[in-house]
Every structure is written in C-alpha cells, then in structure tokens.
Amino acid sequence: MSPSEISRRTVLRGAALGAAALATGAGKLLGESGQAPPNIVFILADDLGYADVACYGRPDLRTPNIDRLALRGTRFLQAYANSAVCSATRTALITGRYQDRLDIGLDEPLVARDTGLPPSHPTLPSLLRKAGYGTTLVGKWHLGLLPKYGPLQSGYDHFYGFREGAADYFTHSDDLWDEDVKIDQAGYMTDLLGNHAVNVIHGYAKARKPFLLSLHFSAPHWPWEGPGDEAESRRLQGHRLQDFDGGSQKTYQRMIEDLDLQVGRVLDALQAGGIADNTIVIFTSDNGGERFADTWPFTGRKTELLEGGLRIPAIISWPARLAMGQTTNQVAISMDWLPTLLAAAGTQPDPAYPTDGMSLLPFLTEGATPVPRKLFWRYKANAQHAARDGDMKYLKILDNTFLFNVIEDPMERANLKERMPDLYSRLIADWSAWNATMLPEIDASYTGNFTGSLLADHIGTPEASRKADNPHPVAAPKE
Secondary structure: OOOOOOOOHHHHHHHHOOOOOHOOOOOOHHHHOOOOOOOOEEEOOOOOOOOHHHHOOOOOOHHHHHHHHHHHOEOOOOOOOOOHHHHHHHHHHHHHHOOHHHHEEEEEEEEOOOOOOOOOOHHHHHHHHHHOOOEEEEEEOOOOOOOOOOOOHHOOEEEEEEEEOOOOOOOOOEEEOOOOOEOOOOOHHHHHHHHHHHHHHHHHHHHHHOEEEEEOOOOOOOOOOOOOHHHHHHOOOOOOOOOOOOOHHHHHHHHHHHHHHHHHHHHHHHHHOOOOOHHHHHHEOOOOOOOOOOOOOOOOOOOOOOOOHOOEEEEEEOOOOOOEEEEEOEEHHHHHHHHHHHHHHHOOOOOOOOOOOOOHHHHHHOOOOOOOOOEEEEHHHHHEEEEEOEEEEEEEEEEEEEEEEOOOOOOOOOOOOOHHHHHHHHHEEEHHHHHHOOOOOOOOOOOOOOOOOOOOOHOHHHHOOOOOOOOOOOOOOOO
C-alpha cells in the first residue's frame, strides 16, 4: 500500500502498533560508534495540520515526497508543538527550552514588540557551528528584527528568506533578504526557497563539510495563494495579508502540493550529492493547523491548546542509522530536536542553558521502549493552560477545566475530572509548579485567537483580553 492510499483506519492501527515496531533495545550514540557526523536538513512547514499530508491520513491530496520520507524513516504519532503559534514554538525549537523562559516566548506570536532571540543565547545552529558544522537558514526567521536580532546573530553562517511572521508568495520587494541585505526577486515563495535550498545542498556536498540546513517554508500559512495565483496577490496589495475573504480547500491543497514538490527536490539533491545516507532529514510543523487544515482526529486548531492546535506531523529519516518505514508512539515535542540533533552530531547542549527537551535518539536508532512524558503549555488568549502526563491531559480554557485521556479520547470529549479528582488536582498542581519556574505573563505581549466574527465554527467566541494571567501556585494534593 502506498502512503497516499493509507486510510484513516490504517493510521489509527499504526498508532496502536508503533511502539511494538520499535522494541529492539538501546543503541549507541554517534560518539560511541565512530561514525562520521551526519548532515542535518530540518524542514519546517508553517501551520500544517496533523493530517494535512497523505501519510497522516489525508485522503484528498497527494504528498508523494513527504510520504517517501516517511517510508525511509520514522513517523511520530504523538508529536507536539511547544506552542499553538509560530514564533513561540520557533523559540523552543532553536533553544531546546520552554519558550516561556525567554522574553520573546511571551508573544503569541511576535508582532510588534521590540524583542527577539538574544544573540548571547546558545542555539541549535550556534552549538553545531562550534562542532564544525556549516549552518544555513533558508526561509522564515520570525525571532526578532535587525539591528538587534537575526539569523546571522544567532548561529547561522548564511540566511536567505524573510524575517517576519508572513510574506506574500509573489511580491518580494520589501520582505526578502540575502544575508542582511534586502533583495527583490521574482517567483513563487515556496519555489524560491526550494531553489535556494537545493543550491545550498549542492555547495555543502562539494565541500564535504557537515552542515545544518534549516529549511523553514512559509507554506501553507496565509495569504492563501497557490502557484499561479498572482491575481490574488495583486488583490491583497495594500491590505492585510491575513485575509478572511480568500482561500479554499483547493487553494490550500495546491499550496501543500507545491511544498511537497520542493521536499522532493531537496531529497533528490541529497541523493545527487552522494550524501543522502548520512543525512538526517526532519519534516514537521510549527503548530497545529489553521482554518483550512485537517486536524483529524483532533478538535481545535492554531491558537488553541486543544490537541488540534498542538499535534503536528513529525518525520525523521537517517538511512545510515534508522530503520525504514517505522512509526513510534513516543511522545515528542519541538524542544526535543535540539538535544536529539546535538547527540547525533556527537556534541551536547551548553550546561549553562540546560535543555527542557530530551534526546529522541534512543527511541529512533535501535528502538528503546517509549517512555511517558510530562509536558506543559500555556497560552495567554483565553487564559489557556495544559499539561500532559502519560495518557492524561489537563486543560483549562477561561474558567472551564477538563481532564482527558487523549489516547482513548483524542477528540477531548469525555471530561474525567469528577471521576478522577485526585489526578485532576495533581495535574493542576504540577502545571502550577512548572509555571512558577517560567517568566510571568505580561500585558504588553501580543496574543491572538479566533473569534466568532472570523470563523463561523467559533460562533460566540469574543476577542480575547491580552491581560496577563498569572495564577497563584496550587499545592499538590496529599497522598
């Protein structure tokens, strides 16, 4: 059966069997095996829903190249974003730490405040560069603006892309950068990023130097413009790019299909350069899906701590070390990729900035048994809190609180808080203890949500207050 033919029933069956497929024992890390350091290509989609590619169950579009990546590696069935919006997750991804430890992580997403990723903070690219890697970012940055902040200030040797949260797909007179210089280049954004990524791979392959290529696409983030939609681009000129009167399922699908095409070109470039086997390729998303996304079997979407706003596709391929065509039920989160990739490269995080994530290598290279995780989230709009411990999840939205078993009840319908009051109270206390170690929320930070005036399925939902929500710590229940 090809990945594009995988049914939703097949995906659920895979979720149940993924752990068994990986139970073969613990493997050695790179430093113990003496293998050459791997190249790393980290492909990040923007606002892609959990089921928006065929190998995660979407039946109405073809993504043969992303599916090819899944066939060559491991597909995570329980992967989470650190936040329900982009710049907060990107902060966690590049630092390996909860985004709420940094001022920039308080914005959901970063819009206008003069903040960014401090150049002094160790990052995935800066740590890999110390280990001898070349580092390049192609695509979206969204972690602060010049002159204080930027990719070249935070560990990347090279940068080609855009700096803010969104960019038009056709008009590039004011948003496209080559290093720290603005450029004007014609073309469809997804294709331009793919073209540049292929050239970067060719250059590194010739140099025979290990490299990190962060390929952060804008697709399928708004504006809703597929290949050939220049007329829609012209219509939006002089207006907000976040258009609520445009887009369709057909447009959204074409945006994803072009993204998939560029993923295929990247995989082909690695093969042509003779470096495919010892290159780690990761494909994932920065948060759950937006208005046209498929988040099945979850409810909720971007800006919400329901599973649909946090669950994301995540695939890793490393032919030299990973078995092919696997799935795993190991719970993972965006901040895990920094310790995972550093371990693969034979190095480690800066001890002055300990990671909040964990290395996933033991579950990938030789199949360690998945372990339970305890993870936490907060989102200022609508005073949202969430904690996952094992299969159980505590969720708060405004004054409404819930306890769900997200394995048995992925749609988050059966509220178990009265049936399991001790567990419910403990998870609230655990979230409170975690929150006390983070920076407090501030009124000045941006936060966004969908309202009833924007999305019909959110009827009655008002625009959220941006007032900080800093509850008093809650003590854990007595045993």
